[in-house]
Amino acid sequence: MKPLRCLAVILWSGATLASAAPFRMAFLEESDLCEARGVRLAAHGFVREAGRVLLPSDPSRPSLWFAPVAAIPSEEGVRLYYQRIDKTLEPYADQRALCVGILKPDFEFALPDLSLYSHSWGGPGNTVLQRSPHKPTWGGFNVFQILQEGPVLYRMLYWDQPEQGEAGGMVADSTDGLSWRKRDETRAVFTEHNDAFSLVYSQELKEYLLYQTFLEDWPDKPVEDNLPKWRRAISIRHSKDLVTWSAQEPILVPDAQDAPTCEFYLMKVFPFAGHYLGLLMKYYGDPLNPKKHSALYRYELVVSRDGLAWQRPYRETDAGTWTYADPFDYQGKTWVAAYDKAGLCVFPIRSGGYVSCGAHDAGSFLTHPFTVPSGTLRLNAECQEGSIEIEVVDARGLPLPGLEGIRAALSGADGIDLPVAWKGGGSPPPGQEVRLRLTLKNARVYSLHAGE
Template sequence: MAYNIGNRKQVFVDWQLIEPGYGVRWGGERPTSWEMPHGLRLAVQPPRIDPQPLVQPDRPWESFINVYCTLFEDEGRYRLYYECHYLGEGDEPSDLRAMLAYAESTDGVNWVKPRVGTVSFQGSTDNNLVYALDVSLGRGAHGATVFKDPSAPPEQRYKLVHMGAVGGTGYVYGAVSPDGLRWTALKQPLISNYFSDTQTVVGFDPQKGRYVGYFRGWRGMEEANWWGRRSIAYAESERFESWPRPRILVTPDVHDNPDTDIYTNSYTPWPGTEGAHLLFPAFYQRALDVTEVHLMTSRDGLRWERPSRQPVIPAGGPGSGWEGGVYAGCGLVSIRPGEWSLPIGPKKHSHNQGLFAEGRSVPDRGYLCLATWREDGFIALEAPTEGQCTTAPLTFSGRELHLNLWTRFGGEVKVELADEACQTIPGHSFEDCDPISGDYLDHTVSWRGNTDLSAWVGKPLRLRLYLRRARLYAMQFV
């Protein structure tokens, strides 16, 4: 039995591909260990924060910009959809008056808010609003997420979802568009009597051939008649226009403090590979009234791991402008080669601070910026000092093994090939492997200068990985 990984990139969302070994092996004349992994950990990697705003409030309809946003690349341009709010004199903030605005860029650095001309704000369509007010049938656009649907006819190529409420009853609404600018609201809700008051993330999964959605769940509402704690819920549908009631998928667990909510989900497939998924949920600590972004990983989008209990993007310190917390939006894009960026929304105000006039005495008008990782750099197989492991049996296609890795000064990575029974393949031992040191997004492994592995295509093979002061982010047969 072997995992058939073909030529798909393998990333370290969990330990599944690593042989667990035995501290005391089966049989033998004396107790010995067998293929025990040691000196290694799965280490979540923090991003570089690019504080330059993508957008900030500078239009009359942008009294403040909320943290919910969607960013993706589309036919040579970057498209950013973001939630904004207008507050007239004496107005109190209301989620149900949210508006969806639009900006675009050719380089991901310089952003333009174009005149879209579809939504009437105070009698004029000279604005960058795309979904609000009359266009959204008065339902607002709170928590909206936009996605491009490859399965839809051209007139419905772009879709969005958002929350709304009528008479205190929550709904999830949808809209369709041929170009992402001119939207038609669907008259009937996607889900009735459901309160997903967060950024709901929906997309079309080509492998499943259906739509998948990540919603807010309220644990108490599922089990008793009270709200309880905010969680992540999930549903699938063959039709965008109609969804079953989402079911709780991810909740705070027994290792979290009892005041913990999972406020958003920020779901995205791991770019460039199959069988890897990411969440960047904002965890809300009610006692502190602060949110921080964590990282969760999955192979199927259903069973999720949280490899670190610490936030991957923490709140800032006093005076930072981030002291109220931070949220992740939706979408990973490559703006610079070898990097992936995620939109984030820092907050000066804590979650409930804006409910009080004295809390709003120092304004927090909001803005969006980027958190950036190296390609595949969200989590790494890491040896702080020295470590080694063996993979499960694998079958592959391709001629070479490529690695994405980084080593400290004096560190190295080496690979040994073994058969299914863990017998080292002659000419491909650690002693034969040419050591790899440095920083590489795509490095070809060689053994005394030889990179050709075509003789083992389709045959069960194990990789022994040796790391010294190193991180391995991804591996792929090419």
């Protein structure tokens, strides 16, 4: 970790949003596969053992910790916004502050000296937002969901205490993601008692979707914690402007396949390859510590095509971690910033490797129809000890006239950007609608994309 005395603008393209590919077909749920035989979908969790510490914990200050809330690639690197929390500090504004650091190549984490706010803990002035001076009626100064909606437009939905009424959701805007203007400090845009939510913008629906924890009656709660008689679950709310919100509508509630003590504490949602993925935090009451907030959690990857209806095909696979921040691509892998006892950390997964479609012996599947993009088709795949064969077919799964002999084959390879080299006298022309039949032998495929 190195402090910066100024925020230099460096043209650097080492990181991108983890869903930024112009064409990417991923295989995330059974409905993404047609005529599947002998293949299996498997989810993959973030690898905690391969994590890197960006801001280490201070053993002499156990009250200090860092909670990442947003990750936005920029010209100077990946901006990691995080909440700095230390309730022992005397200035009320310093007990919870929204700060920013820049992740540069080779895991250099620089703290820019913005000098927007003064603070008591010393070091670079990297605070970008301070809390209201008013004591909250519920929750604290937290969450900070940040969306970049253009090169000079950022929006933030966060939880704080307004001048009037109850604590709740507040809105701020910025032209650079660093200097923020609070829209209305008099009242919150919603005040339901739950400061636990994540935010996305749906290009299809042209509206914001808020995934907020809600509380439902649970009179026979098997293990009482700090919220007796209540169960946490996930609701959705809709807004066109971040100010006027629909009522909470339940969308994910524990069912009979979940453990009897399971609750859904939080869900982080982000777009990926024409889908939405969610990191679902599952919370369990602790019978060894009744009437207290539990420390028992598991994390599950959930999938949706529209952000509204959610599937849970990977209940038994732990996603490895949970965070408010979006994943990002960096140095050949996909990473997520999350809190760990070691401090503010980043944990990797194979680039775009949330789910794979694989076969141990032999299997095959047909893709949905798609329009051939310009540029070379490429696979994110593993076949070090096996092979992948690809055939071009029409919408009915039959050979295309003029392309009957076109095939591609990969073997002994493992890569996130493997070119599909066509053999047999041609290649599917850009703009044509086709399907691909993939035959796997001891291989895994994560996604198909296009690039030069």
